[in-house]
Amino acid sequence: MTADLSRWTFWVAIAAYVAAIGLYVAFLRSRAPRTGRLASVVAWGGAGAHLASIVLRGVSAGRGPWGNMFEYSSLLSLLIVVAYLVFVEVRMGIRTIGAFVVGFAVLTMGLASMALYTYPAPLPPALNSYWREIHVISIITASSLLTLGGIFSILYLFKERKERRLAQAERADAAELAARDAAPILGGSGDLDATDPPDYAPGADEPAVAVAGRRKGLLPASETLDRLAYRTIAIAFPIWTWAVIAGAIWAERAWGRYWGWDPKETWAFITWVLFAGYLHARATAGWKGRRAAYLGVAGFVSLLITYYAVNLFIVGLHSYAGV
Amino acid sequence: MADRPRAPVRLRASLALAWRTLRSMRTALILLLVLALAAVAGSLVPQAGFPGAAAEIERLHRDHPFRADLFQRLGLFDVYGSWWFTLIYTLLLISLAACLFPRTRALLRNVLARPVLVREVDGFRHYAERPLTGEPDAALSRARRVLRRRRFRVRGPEDATIAAEKGLLREIGSLAFHWSFFLLLIGVIYGRGTGFTGTAVIAEGETWAEVHAGYDGSAREGRFFNEDHSGLLVHVRDFEVRYRDDLSPEEFTTRADLAHPDGTSIGPVDIRVNHPANALGVKLYQAGYGWAPVVRVERDGEPIADAPLITVQPPAAEDEDPRTLPWRGILRLPSLRPQMAIVFELYPDGLAALASLQGGEPLPMVENRNPFLTFDAYRGDLPETAAFALDSLDTSGMEKVSSGLVGEGRTEELAPGVTLAFPELREYTVLQVSRDRGLGIMLAAGILILLGLLPALYDSRRRLWVRAERSGEGTMLKVGGFALQRRDQFEEEFARVVDDLAGVDR
8 A cells, every 4th residue: 555655656756857857958948047946846846756755665665765776766866856956956056957867867767667666575684784774875875976976077078078169169260350350451340349359268267158148058167067076976975985884894794794896895896996086086187177077977887887787787795686 | 328327327217207107196096997997807707706606607618718718817707816906906005105105294294383474464365454443462362362263273473473274184184094095904914814714504402613623624714824713612502594474584593502612601692694693703694504304323223323414405497496495415424334325305394395296386395394304325435535515425336225215203224224213303504603803903994084084075274374463543454365175165264264353243
């Protein structure tokens, strides 16, 4: 009964999220603040239904609702949406990337309910420890933030490329103008006031936001995206570190060894290494910017592998009945 | 030839270059990525010694001999023990140390040194002036109080100036974080090196001793292990599996009494999954279980064997439920002339076995209900091998003398004068026994890693200078400062500090 209700609210949440994505896209195109606010409200509503679904699932299973892949996916996508709404929308006042974040959450949920759904069930004895709560909750919190960091890094790479192209085009325009102005005596004055002075190049001091509105593009400036990515990853990294340590402590109690290069452990380690690389790269001359962002994206891909590929395709100690 | 440097100079130059390269962040980043790549290889190629990997490696050798051979040569079947994996992390640690030594020295200098005084404070990124009433000295002593309350390190007033700084914790944390990996490594080497891990198989009612012979060669011992086994005595009173309604196991419990080597009691313990027992420096983990039928063989009324026999489950085919299969055990009787061996199959739940036979659908046998054994007795020369397999026997040099079935509490005749009895069915427990003295060090390293990480990511180095100059009746307070990290946040902090210094209530 509660299991069915949980399933039903889950679909309500998906429907609300899809509507929110539509509104976010409309907001990107129209930039009408009202549409943006409406998108947020619908997304918050979806998150409410989603939370209800997860709580009901926990009640139905008689345990914390993070015991298998379906439950984990559901909770993960809720945390991604909430972290986005709180950190990006409320704290930073940016609404323009909602469609991407909520879109990723819906993708995760859709995949979970189509491929990974299992009926709520109790767990094998190895999982019967309070360390399960500690380990899984910190893993899932860190994962949601790392996912946001990954999305921001991907968007950054797109935006950064666009800005570079734009800057190039500006320079080309400027050069052309300069060439045209080289013979002013012949044709009288051109429409000089309508263009920037030829030595003006966006990106030197100010970010490309200064470029004319038509070309500004839909996304926030690359600098903003970079900062967003860094902040979320810098929050997530200690949590991930703690989650891995907690996992090792638990493994020592449950399996009698703290580290065994089990596929899950190995990929958690690879993810940790890549994000550690990201944090270092961002503070290193010659690596900040694009290279750091590539590392962030690699870490994100590794996170997805840690979660999906290791559970579904590689058998190890972290494989449990019913995925 | 005169302008070519001599060999030692060139050598020193290239060593210096190698050292500089090694300690650059670029090298460290690349090594970090290579380490990740190696771990990827380790997760994709089956690793020898991992559960199920032996069969996979064998299959690879059979189906793709070339690839398997290549993997073998590259050490890909044992990535984490390979020389190149060791090389990668050793280089990484050297690179790390090379980077950390100068930073640690610089930090010590910074901690010992007092903040630097400057004359002009208006050249910094942040600057503010506030006119105050009162004497400059009063303003400065107030500034000193305010800054100390805000946990700045303060120097002065000297020459009407105060220098203050904050945020050394960032570097301290960062260094603690990075150095902790060496501590972690020490913990691993010390713990693994001086420790051991092995499995103990103990039937209910039996006592097992934590000594070298107790492991039947199953113990993996560290490189510096010097046979100092604890001698702990483990008497297993009872083993229990609790099942749920769907026959999936819910809890495994071994109830045991622990004792010192001389027999003085330590006390009773319950060993469960996630609840290891800890005594005399060793830990006992619940690792497995099985059935141990007590079998008694007598010749002319003289007992030859009378002990619980460890039986194991043969590997199940993919579409089989292993719980429906009988358990297998072998009793070797080398003292008989001629020698004998008996191969047993145990059906722990006789009722389920019977129902499976009648219904055609195999049923799981998880309970002890009317158990029975089927047996094949062989006579002849036992194969002369050092290692006895629990579930297989080479009978090529032997002849079968009898086979049959014996129920619990029954006695059957194997051969003239030789009887087999099955008085009762017990369970046995499998405990993993390990000692790792490095765990404390590793835990400390883990805590330092976490504690270091937080200020390393969130604290920032900030410097402030306050100068008070007489201006007319009152004082002009000049405040300058900058932050090396998190500059956005410093802007607000600077404004608040200035208000505080000027005595403005916010």
